[in-house]
Amino acid sequence: MASETEVLDYEVEAEEEHEHLPFLHHHFDDISQQRESTTLCMWLFLATEAMMFGGLFFAYSLYRWMYGAAYVVGSKHLNILLGSINTLVLLVSSLTMAMAVYNAATQSAVPDPNVVRRKRRLLVSLLWSTWILGAMFIGIKGVEWTTDYREGLVPAVRWNFYDNPQHVEEDHLAESGVHPDQVKMYFVLYFSMTGLHAIHMIVGLILVGVFIRLSARGQFANGNDQPVEIMGLYWHFVDIIWVFLFPLLYLIGGFTMNRMHL
Amino acid sequence: MSDHNTQDSEHGGHEHHVVQPAVYYKVFAALMVALVATCWAAAYDLGPLNTIIAMIIAVAKAALIVLFFMHIKFSSKLAKVFAVAALFWLSLLFALSLQDYFTRAQMQLPKM
Numbered sequence: 001m002a003s004e005t006e007v008l009d010y011e012v013e014a015e016e017e018h019e020h021l022p023f024l025h026h027h028f029d030d031i032s033q034q035r036e037s038t039t040l041c042m043w044l045f046l047a048t049e050a051m052m053f054g055g056l057f058f059a060y061s062l063y064r065w066m067y068g069a070a071y072v073v074g075s076k077h078l079n080i081l082l083g084s085i086n087t088l089v090l091l092v093s094s095l096t097m098a099m100a101v102y103n104a105a106t107q108s109a110v111p112d113p114n115v116v117r118r119k120r121r122l123l124v125s126l127l128w129s130t131w132i133l134g135a136m137f138i139g140i141k142g143v144e145w146t147t148d149y150r151e152g153l154v155p156a157v158r159w160n161f162y163d164n165p166q167h168v169e170e171d172h173l174a175e176s177g178v179h180p181d182q183v184k185m186y187f188v189l190y191f192s193m194t195g196l197h198a199i200h201m202i203v204g205l206i207l208v209g210v211f212i213r214l215s216a217r218g219q220f221a222n223g224n225d226q227p228v229e230i231m232g233l234y235w236h237f238v239d240i241i242w243v244f245l246f247p248l249l250y251l252i253g254g255f256t257m258n259r260m261h262l
Numbered sequence: 263m264s265d266h267n268t269q270d271s272e273h274g275g276h277e278h279h280v281v282q283p284a285v286y287y288k289v290f291a292a293l294m295v296a297l298v299a300t301c302w303a304a305a306y307d308l309g310p311l312n313t314i315i316a317m318i319i320a321v322a323k324a325a326l327i328v329l330f331f332m333h334i335k336f337s338s339k340l341a342k343v344f345a346v347a348a349l350f351w352l353s354l355l356f357a358l359s360l361q362d363y364f365t366r367a368q369m370q371l372p373k374m
Contacts, residue, residue: 035278039341047348054352058359065363087297095290098281098331105280229333236331240324247300247316254312255304 023224035226042230046237049200053241056196060189060248067182073171074186075253077153079144083250086140087242093133094239097232100126104220104228116221123215123228130235131208138201141194148187155188190249197245200238207231279336289330296323 021031028034064071100123107119145154152160162168162180173180211231214220220228253259300319304312329335334345 032278036338036340039337040344043341043344043348047344047351050348050352051355054355058356061356062360062363084297084301088294091290091293091297094293094327094331095286098286099283102280102283102286233332236327240327243323243327244320247304247320251300251304251316252313254307255301 021223031223038226038230042233046233049237053193053196056189056193057244057248060193063185063189067178067185069176070178070182071186072253073173073176073178074183074190075250076171076259077148077151078190078250078253078259079147080250080253080255080259082140082144083246086137087246089133089137089140090239090242093130093137094236096126096129096133097235100130101225101229101232104215104225107220107225108222120215120218120221123220124212127208127212127215131205131212134201134205134208138198138205141198145191153187154191155184159184159187193245193249197238197241200241204235204238207234279333281330281333281336285330289326292326293323296326 024031024034028037103119103123103126107116107123110116148154149158152158152163162171162173162183168174168180171178171183173183208231211228215228296319300316303315303319306312308315328345334342
């Protein structure tokens with residue numbers, strides 16, 4: 001692993017004089033103890049987040065086991081092209097976030113002011129890239145949800161798609177023994193899961209926005225880079241949720257050209 | 263300083279490592295391959311295999327993100343335990359709830 005990682009000298013120096021570090025909280029012995037505690041705390045929080053999404057994933061699994069055919073019918077109403085683009089957008093945003101964490105961690109490694117300035121600019125622009133990609137994701141999701149609303153596929157808000165007998169026939173509900181309410185259950189889960197995910201994305205956008213401001217001011221210089229890493233953990237977690245939502249919601253109807261709604 | 267270091271290693275602690283960009287680029291390339299693979303696999307009707315393949319790819323993508331983007335590969339043993347604990351609790355949620363639903367039909371009283 002030696003080639004993949006490096007131990008930063010300034011951190012060793014910083015630990016030697018830890019009483020001078022303004023970001024070391026008084027209840028920690030040293031910076032490595034603070035780092036470890038903060039990392040563990042964030043993973044504990046992410047575990048509770050996994051349990052919250054887990055409940056929805058469980059409900060999804062149970063109803064899919066019971067009404068699998070209805071899920072396929074519902075899934076075919078999603079735009080697979082927009083879903084794939086959104087997956088790509090989120091994966092790229094995870095790369096820009098990972099690179100932001102790298103630049104935050106190394107911005108003060110070389111005591112050359114030019115390097116420090118360049119790294120800080122990189123950090124800010126990588127966080128901006130992450131923010132823009134996150135906003136793109138929400139925008140594309142908004143387009144999808146608007147289409148669903150127009151078609152009458154939003155349970156409890158506007159659910160009248162199957163009031164049209166032509167739609168019932170087109171979806172072969174009678175032949176496959178699927179009741180419209182079973183398709184409705186798929187959409188309840190679709191909106192719950194993508195909705196909770198979107199709320200997390202919006203929280204992520206607010207966090208990244210705040211971190212853009214703080215990074216520009218040099219808040220994370222001189223070894224105080226861990227907040228960027230912790231915020232990155234949250235961003236990557238939200239990405240992982242989507243990695244599962246995409247195949248479970250979009251791909252069960254098959255990947256075909258006519259599902260791209262071009 | 264040296265005292266802290268000894269203490270750290272005794273408790274499974276670690277020095278803070280910075281993952282290099284080359285690692286991130288490789289992981290990202292693998293994630294792109296996995297994204298194409300999952301769409302490509304969904305283009306074929308393989309019955310129940312479709313879902314299994316999609317989930318295997320999704321788990322692989324999640325593992326790459328957790329290990330490298332979220333630094334768990336380079337983290338302390340305790341941080342690894344925390345990450346695995348999240349999976350363990352999720353599996354409890356699924357296993358105990360599903361065994362209830364899957365066995366309800368068996369538990370019904372015989373019809374009169």
